[in-house]
Amino acid sequence: VSDRIKNPWGERTPHPAASSWLERVDLQLASGVSEHDVRWIQSACVLCSNGCALDIGVLDGRIVGVRGRGVDRVNHGRLGPKGLFGWQANNATDRLTRPFVRRDGELRETDWDTAMGAVATRARELLDSIGPGAIGFYSSGQLFLEDYYTLALVARGGIGTHHLDGNTRLCTATAGQALKETFGSDGQPASYGDVEHCDTLFHVGINVAETQTVLWMRMLDRLHGPDRPRLVVIDPRTTYAAREADVHLPIRNGTNVALLNALIHELIANDWVDRDWVNAHTVGFDALAQTVASTSPEWAAEICRVPAAPIREAAQILGEAELLLSFVLQGVYQSHGATAAACQVNNINLLRGMIGRPGAGVLQMNGQPTAQNTRETGCNGDLPGFRNWQNDEHVRELAELWNVDELQIPHWGPPTHAMEIFRYAEQGSIKLLWIIGTNPAVSLPDLQRIRRILARDELLVVVSDAFLTETGAFADVVLPAALWGEKTGTFTNADRTVHLSERAVEPPGEARPDMEILLDFAERLGLRDKNGRPLVKWRTPEECFEAWKECSRGRPCDYSGLSYEKLRGGSGIQWPCTDEAPDGTERLYTDGVFVTFPERCEDYGHELVTGATFTEAEFKAMGANGRAILRPATYTPPHEEPSDEYPFVLNTGRTVYHFHTRTKTGRAAELRAAAPDAWVELAPSDAERIGVQEGDRVRVETPRGAIEADARVTGIREGVVFVPFHYGYWDTDEPEGPDGRPRAANELTMTIWDPVSKQPVFKTAAARVVKR
Amino acid sequence: VKLGLALERLLSGEQRLARDYRAVAERRRDDHDVHHECSSFARQCEAHAEALRPHIRRYAKGASVDAPGPAIPEPGGLELLDDLRSLFLAAEGVSILWMMAGQAAQAARDRELLDVVRSCHSETELQVKWLVARIKVAAPQALVAT
Numbered sequence: 001v002s003d004r005i006k007n008p009w010g011e012r013t014p015h016p017a018a019s020s021w022l023e024r025v026d027l028q029l030a031s032g033v034s035e036h037d038v039r040w041i042q043s044a045c046v047l048c049s050n051g052c053a054l055d056i057g058v059l060d061g062r063i064v065g066v067r068g069r070g071v072d073r074v075n076h077g078r079l080g081p082k083g084l085f086g087w088q089a090n091n092a093t094d095r096l097t098r099p100f101v102r103r104d105g106e107l108r109e110t111d112w113d114t115a116m117g118a119v120a121t122r123a124r125e126l127l128d129s130i131g132p133g134a135i136g137f138y139s140s141g142q143l144f145l146e147d148y149y150t151l152a153l154v155a156r157g158g159i160g161t162h163h164l165d166g167n168t169r170l171c172t173a174t175a176g177q178a179l180k181e182t183f184g185s186d187g188q189p190a191s192y193g194d195v196e197h198c199d200t201l202f203h204v205g206i207n208v209a210e211t212q213t214v215l216w217m218r219m220l221d222r223l224h225g226p227d228r229p230r231l232v233v234i235d236p237r238t239t240y241a242a243r244e245a246d247v248h249l250p251i252r253n254g255t256n257v258a259l260l261n262a263l264i265h266e267l268i269a270n271d272w273v274d275r276d277w278v279n280a281h282t283v284g285f286d287a288l289a290q291t292v293a294s295t296s297p298e299w300a301a302e303i304c305r306v307p308a309a310p311i312r313e314a315a316q317i318l319g320e321a322e323l324l325l326s327f328v329l330q331g332v333y334q335s336h337g338a339t340a341a342a343c344q345v346n347n348i349n350l351l352r353g354m355i356g357r358p359g360a361g362v363l364q365m366n367g368q369p370t371a372q373n374t375r376e377t378g379c380n381g382d383l384p385g386f387r388n389w390q391n392d393e394h395v396r397e398l399a400e401l402w403n404v405d406e407l408q409i410p411h412w413g414p415p416t417h418a419m420e421i422f423r424y425a426e427q428g429s430i431k432l433l434w435i436i437g438t439n440p441a442v443s444l445p446d447l448q449r450i451r452r453i454l455a456r457d458e459l460l461v462v463v464s465d466a467f468l469t470e471t472g473a474f475a476d477v478v479l480p481a482a483l484w485g486e487k488t489g490t491f492t493n494a495d496r497t498v499h500l501s502e503r504a505v506e507p508p509g510e511a512r513p514d515m516e517i518l519l520d521f522a523e524r525l526g527l528r529d530k531n532g533r534p535l536v537k538w539r540t541p542e543e544c545f546e547a548w549k550e551c552s553r554g555r556p557c558d559y560s561g562l563s564y565e566k567l568r569g570g571s572g573i574q575w576p577c578t579d580e581a582p583d584g585t586e587r588l589y590t591d592g593v594f595v596t597f598p599e600r601c602e603d604y605g606h607e608l609v610t611g612a613t614f615t616e617a618e619f620k621a622m623g624a625n626g627r628a629i630l631r632p633a634t635y636t637p638p639h640e641e642p643s644d645e646y647p648f649v650l651n652t653g654r655t656v657y658h659f660h661t662r663t664k665t666g667r668a669a670e671l672r673a674a675a676p677d678a679w680v681e682l683a684p685s686d687a688e689r690i691g692v693q694e695g696d697r698v699r700v701e702t703p704r705g706a707i708e709a710d711a712r713v714t715g716i717r718e719g720v721v722f723v724p725f726h727y728g729y730w731d732t733d734e735p736e737g738p739d740g741r742p743r744a745a746n747e748l749t750m751t752i753w754d755p756v757s758k759q760p761v762f763k764t765a766a767a768r769v770v771k772r
Numbered sequence: 773v774k775l776g777l778a779l780e781r782l783l784s785g786e787q788r789l790a791r792d793y794r795a796v797a798e799r800r801r802d803d804h805d806v807h808h809e810c811s812s813f814a815r816q817c818e819a820h821a822e823a824l825r826p827h828i829r830r831y832a833k834g835a836s837v838d839a840p841g842p843a844i845p846e847p848g849g850l851e852l853l854d855d856l857r858s859l860f861l862a863a864e865g866v867s868i869l870w871m872m873a874g875q876a877a878q879a880a881r882d883r884e885l886l887d888v889v890r891s892c893h894s895e896t897e898l899q900v901k902w903l904v905a906r907i908k909v910a911a912p913q914a915l916v917a918t
Contacts, residue, residue: 130917131916131917133912133913133916133917134917162912410912412908412912413905413908413909413912414909416909416913419804419805420909423802423803423804424913424917426802427918428918429913429914429917429918430917607898607901607902609898610809610898610899610901610902611809611902611905612898612901612902612904612905613901613905636812639808751804752804752805752808753804753805755805755809
């Protein structure tokens with residue numbers, strides 16, 4: 001059992017290129033339980049964006065284990081350590097089982113009627129006195145599609161507020177945005193099956209061995225098999241993938257755009273460009289070539305602090321690849337120049353004509369398990385069905401579908417992003433903030449500021465969650481929510497695979513599924529359509545899924561050919577799934593035709609450095625019309641650079657054993673024991689200079705705040721200090737939280753976001769480290 | 773030739789705009805994107821001024837400038853909108869001056885100046901675009917929900 005803690009990836013099953021990935025069924029059961037005693041209920045894992053299919057083992061009405069589904073295309077039976085052990089959180093003794101309402105400064109247990117009555121009454125008062133702009137919603141990356149679509153309808157169509165975003169803004173906003181900028185719409189071009197075919201893997205800021213363990217198993221089985229693909233890794237840390245790489249470029253944080261521009265410079269200078277394909281299928285080559293004309297490897301070497309020679313070597317590997325598969329994640333999305341850099345990775349694949357074929361493509365990965373669904377359903381700063389807020393026809397379609405007036409659906413600008421929602425709450429114009437299944441008091445940047453906002457007297461904070469989190473402690477109303485395994489619904493992983501997850505057990509106590517909570521709210525608020533009928537027409541998850549199919553019909557994320565019945569029994573299915581493609585679609589853009597038609601695209605795009613929005617007229621003037629857009633970006637330095645006072649660059653990130661703020665993984669004994677506390681990673685030379693040895697307690701400080709944790713001396717690059725962001729205060733011995741021993745990485749981070757995707761920057765801040 | 777005068781006016785326009793951006797960046801520290809974007813626009817304006825300076829020397833006949841800059845708005849309930857609107861007006865003014873300088877540079881067959889105008893003017897136009905987009909986002913909440 002604990003071997004999967006020591007070796008999170010398990011045994012290798014190597015295989016040659018273009019042969020299928022072998023099945024290996026991973027199983028974990030509570031001690032004393034046999035595989036044959038339990039009832040198995042179909043589901044998938046919700047502890048990262050990989051979306052591994054599994055069955056939930058049930059005995060006497062309790063979850064007692066999980067087993068990977070060998071039949072599924074995503075994992076072929078495998079599970080990672082979080083999936084194997086994380087289910088135990090459902091059985092935790094500190095689950096929320098009753099609603100709470102704050103009275104006289106204390107959270108007091110109450111009944112649903114009282115709690116929901118308080119929320120609905122205040123919402124109604126605000127709607128009548130100020131209007132929808134006073135109400136905001138901040139949701140999660142772990143709800144089900146049905147929860148999200150109901151939320152999108154209630155917030156955008158019912159209340160009519162523009163302020164609906166999720167913590168997926170912190171993990172996946174740049175992925176979606178980069179796809180919109182380059183291809184005209186969100187939608188993952190490639191597929192996990194491409195790992196079996198590629199001859200070159202390109203990892204840009206993705207610590208896949210820790211973030212998507214099962215995807216890394218898939219890559220390892222190629223890397224350790226015959227026909228080994230070559231591997232180029234860009235990462236300031238010596239990650240597991242970096243150790244397997246042919247070329248590892250440990251660049252200084254915040255310099256992705258400079259390095260990628262140098263790689264593009266080399267591709268063009270050496271004519272490693274598929275000119276015919278580029279001419280036929282892209283626009284913008286000349287502007288891109290002009291932008292990278294002077295960005296030589298020597299130029300980038302100065303900025304990125306890696307030698308020019310390995311940059312050239314990496315460019316050659318990319319330039320000579322015949323099947324190039326690129327992966328991007330938080331090292332890009334949460335860093336400086338996020339969308340600009342993510343688009344340059346798209347550009348590299350486009351210049352090489354490496355898209356839409358087996359083994360050739362881009363995976364702009366997601367962070368959280370159901371992040372994809374927030375983007376599809378319109379909960380992550382988009383309109384549902386990848387509709388374009390600047391396109392009146394798209395808004396009209398939505399209004400017709402929901403039977404509401406077009407003006408009811410806010411579309412005067414891009415939906416308010418998370419950091420702006422908190423800004424409005426800080427200024428007092430948002431007066432009711434409903435936080436669903438997420439923990440901003442640990443996960444947002446500059447926590448002192450976030451705590452100050454959540455504590456405002458004028459702000460009614462509603463929190464629905466399965467546990468009383470650090471955020472819940474600031475709530476005025478707490479609503480107990482059902483977890484995965486306690487409700488039925490669907491969700492979609494980073495390669496567009498849709499899975500059905502059935503209810504295996506009853507929620508504890510009075511906990512309810514999020515969709516039911518929202519239905520109750522809509523009813524109490526009396527939300528109606530144009531004909532005075534109830535706005536939300538569904539009562540069950542399956543009815544909601546059927547409504548969603550209609551919303552997605554004809555759009556790039558087309559679910560119309562799917563049903564619960566079809567998702568039962570076999571493998572998950574990739575959208576678009578339609579009458580014409582009833583088995584789903586493995587990869588997009590196989591014909592080299594993209595979604596850049598003005599009437600169809602999800603976004604008219606942005607200038608990547610400032611984030612200035614293009615209009616319909618400007619988009620039309622580019623004349624893309626089905627061709628992909630090569631968007632250039634010049635390098636600009638990060639907003640906060642190291643100084644004499646703060647000489648380190650702060651990097652924050654993840655460990656393989658935990659997910660998000662550990663509300664679930666911190667309640668699984670094996671995972672908790674594997675990584676019980678925060679730590680601070682330093683390079684050997686830096687550690688020596690400040691007189692710190694492995695295990696010494698150190699203090700990391702930035703202009704925002706400080707944390708204290710034990711040092712680990714690792715292969716991180718000199719001048720960079722790394723802190724995992726999972727650790728808050730709920731399980732410490734110091735109830736005063738940050739006033740005792742501060743340890744949340746976001747005590748340190750700064751309030752700034754990417755100008756295009758609005759994803760906060762967690763990977764560049766200036767810091768100092770001192771020994772305690 | 774009045775080109776010297778036009779360029780001096782452009783120079784002081786950029787300098788004033790840089791000051792305005794800096795002032796807004798300082799005042800709007802809590803609107804974090806505005807703070808950072810205006811800081812980098814200020815640096816951009818200063819770079820524009822530097823790029824212009826050698827050309828002014830070539831055309832300068834000691835003509836001095838100039839009209840006072842846009843007034844710094846009084847603080848109030850809609851301060852952010854006021855700030856962004858003032859910056860927009862100032863940046864638009866600078867943008868037109870770049871356009872004029874570009875036309876004149878063509879007439880003067882001054883290729884070097886033309887190169888400076890081309891690279892700087894497109895950046896000023898982007899500043900204007902960003903300001904418009906930011907005002908569009910800020911206006912509904914400031915004007916309706918407060």
